[in-house]
Amino acid sequence: MVLNTKYQRENWIDENAGASDMTSQVKAWTSLWHTKVPSKQKFFAWRLAQHSVPTADVLHHRNMSQSPLCALCGAPDSWRHALLDCTMSRCI
Numbered sequence: 001m002v003l004n005t006k007y008q009r010e011n012w013i014d015e016n017a018g019a020s021d022m023t024s025q026v027k028a029w030t031s032l033w034h035t036k037v038p039s040k041q042k043f044f045a046w047r048l049a050q051h052s053v054p055t056a057d058v059l060h061h062r063n064m065s066q067s068p069l070c071a072l073c074g075a076p077d078s079w080r081h082a083l084l085d086c087t088m089s090r091c092i
């Protein structure tokens with residue numbers, strides 16, 4: 001669902017999205033909110049899709065950090081880096 005939302009956002013940015021995409025997006029979010037998982041996980045998925053997880057690149061973009069690099073390994077930070085690609089997160 002997160003990837004689907006990402007693709008829909010990219011299509012919307014490219015001005016290729018129509019009203020049916022918005023309807024499907026609303027249905028997707030509605031299904032997420034009705035999923036029987038802890039609310040912390042729903043909220044995290046929503047924040048991830050909204051690009052509001054406070055990774056270094058987001059904080060730097062909002063002038064809340066001096067560097068967009070990962071504090072642990074020094075690579076360019078992003079949600080993908082923080083969750084999947086960082087050598088330190090891979091240890092966990």
Ligand SMILES: [Zn+2]
Nearest residue numbers: 070072073086
């Ligand atoms: Zn890292």
